[in-house]
Amino acid sequence: MATAWLQSIWPFALTVAVIGSTLFTAFLITLPTQYSPNKEREDEPSIQVIVLGDIGRSPRMQYHALSIANARGRVEIIGYQESDVHPEIRSNKSITIVPLSPTPSSLRTENKILFLLFGPLKVLLQVCTLYHTLGYRTKPARWMLVQNPPSIPTLIIALLICFFRNTRLAIDWHNFGYSILALRLGPSHPLVRLSKWYELFFAKFATAHFTVTNAMGRVLRENSGIQPFTLHDRPPDYFQPLSADQRRDFLRHLRDITQFPDVMIDGIHSGRCMLLVSSTSWTVDEDFQLLLDALVEYSKQAVENRGHFPYIIAIITGKGPQKDYYLSKIDSLVEQGKLGAVSIHTAWLASQDYASLLGAADLGVSLHKSSSGVDLPMKVVDMFGAGLPVVGWSKFEAWPELVKEGINGRGFESADELCNSLLELFSGPTEDLARLKSGALKEGQRRWGDEWKPVAGRLFGLGD
Structure with a gap:
């Protein structure tokens, strides 16, 4: 009985063995070539x-x-x-x-x-x-x-x-x-x-x-x-602050990309408008709602205290899965009149244009929340390279390795704290923002x- 069973499976086992050895041999023969230091x-x-x-x-x-x-x-x-x-x-x-x-x-x-x-x-x-x-x-x-x-x-x-x-x-x-x-x-x-x-x-x-x-x-x-x-x-070397003339030329170029009117460019030059920039991947790792809530509250304060707070032009760069969701929320807030002192524009920029945008802006915002608590947003490094002071989400361990509070930037842990920083930096003594800019320039001197x-x-x- 056992002999008959062995005889019946022997052809099958032999076939499997031949196929297996052939495949293994083919695998060995086709292994990737090795690196040779002599070459x-x-x-x-x-x-x-x-x-x-x-x-x-x-x-x-x-x-x-x-x-x-x-x-x-x-x-x-x-x-x-x-x-x-x-x-x-x-x-x-x-x-x-x-x-x-x-x-x-x-x-x-x-x-x-x-x-x-x-x-x-x-x-x-x-x-x-x-x-x-x-x-x-x-x-x-x-x-x-x-x-x-x-x-x-x-x-x-x-x-x-x-x-x-x-x-x-x-x-x-x-x-x-x-x-x-x-x-x-x-x-x-x-x-x-x-x-x-x-x-x-x-x-x-x-x-x-x-x-x-x-x-x-x-x-x-x-x-x-x-x-x-x-x-x-x-930051690499191409992130640099812009001179007044360079800034003016770039803003005219940026206007063609983001479609904001000439009057806003004049406002930026005169200080009546502040250019705020944030780069986001539009994912759960960066809570864009924080910035949106802060801008809504800022607009409310600016409308109630007309003339005391400057108008904000916010340029948001980046691509990601939640972008369309937040664009619809922005449109809804505009229709409701909740962004009367704020204009939000989105753009996907080439690397040199992005570097110029940072060099032309007044303040950068980082929304990176750090899933691990021990990584850092590279966007802040780029901002410092362009001499741009930063306000950013700071509730994680590694944040102080990059941002020195009150020296080259400020941290926040809520939309209210972010809004307060915008109100203080944009309407308070001009030396506050200038001091942060000086710190950002100093931090950006060490390059990649x-x-x-x-x-x-x-x-x-x-x-x-």
């Missing part, structure tokens, strides 16, 4: 910069790429191309852009239930795309620099490719992926717990780590034993290259 000069390393997101909306990774290329390294920057990258990225002959195939729009959703259903399929597509791109569409490199988050599936694919290709992996920690996921699902959700384990476990196998704050480095050391380098965000060279440049063999 490049020691002082001209090849480095891949990985962004599992829109390259154009990942300024820090673009700055990494430019710094590497300017220090004689060769760069492949890999990610989605959904918006324009920095012009110097395209013109630099040492940088190659390798686009990833975009995720189907049908799998992108803000609905919590659909997110749980579509999430695994989206990750599977990203796994296939990323593995094929890193393993077969690109040449092996000495280093791979990966932006985190997203950590799923980036970290495990990057580690696998680095193992096959004899490449060293560096992780650039902008935040924690599990803390962002917790905004959708809650901190106690099983997927959030699994994401945290995955992120911290696999990250340990990387060769090196950079964090954007000292606080983030402390968390990594305490939770996983990782010993990172702190690499603070700093000054921070990058002794930390990342030295690690990659590109330091002085």
Whole structure:
């Protein structure tokens, strides 16, 4: 009986074994090629910069790429191309852009239930795309620099490719992926717990780590034993204050983009109007309602005390899923007459225009709430580079690493506090705003290259 059973399954087992061994052999034969240090000069390393997101909306990774290329390294920057990258990225002959195939729009959703259903399929597509791109569409490199988050599936694919290709992996920690996921699902959700384990476990196998704050480095050391380098965000050189003539010329250009009338430009020059700017991703990580509530209250105070408070022109830049929702709320508030002393305009600007906008503005607003409490909004760094003082959401640990209260900016923890800051800075003694501007100019003097060279440049063999 047993012999008959063995004889009946033997052909099937043999077929499975042959197919399995054939597939395994094919896998071994087609493994990605390995990096060989003999094929490049020691002082001209090849480095891949990985962004599992829109390259154009990942300024820090673009700055990494430019710094590497300017220090004689060769760069492949890999990610989605959904918006324009920095012009110097395209013109630099040492940088190659390798686009990833975009995720189907049908799998992108803000609905919590659909997110749980579509999430695994989206990750599977990203796994296939990323593995094929890193393993077969690109040449092996000495280093791979990966932006985190997203950590799923980036970290495990990057580690696998680095193992096959004899490449060293560096992780650039902008935040924690599990803390962002917790905004959708809650901190106690099983997927959030699994994401945290995955992120911290696999990250340990990387060769090196950079964090954007000292606080983030402390968390990594305490939770996983990782010993990172702190690499603070700093503005690149093209963020600069504007002269009076430059400001006037840019405002005329901005008028064509945002459609505000000439009388507002005259008001900005005379001080009767204040130009306020905020950059937002229009997500739950940045509560735009705070700014909206503050502007409504400011307008109320300005209308009741006519002539005492200046008119505010607010320019909001950025793209994101909640933009249409808030645009409809703004239209409703205008119809109700609740923004009589405020004009709100939205725009998506090229990098140079955005830099000029910051240089032309009177005050910047940061709505970044920090899901982890230990990351920092890069937009504030850019504002300081343009000499623009900042008011920002400050209820998280890392905020004082960047903003010095009353010196280069102010923090707020509610819409009322934000409104009070606007009322005080725009109608109080002019030296208050001037003092913050002076502090912003001083903070912005240290540039990205000054921070990058002794930390990342030295690690990659590109330091002085």
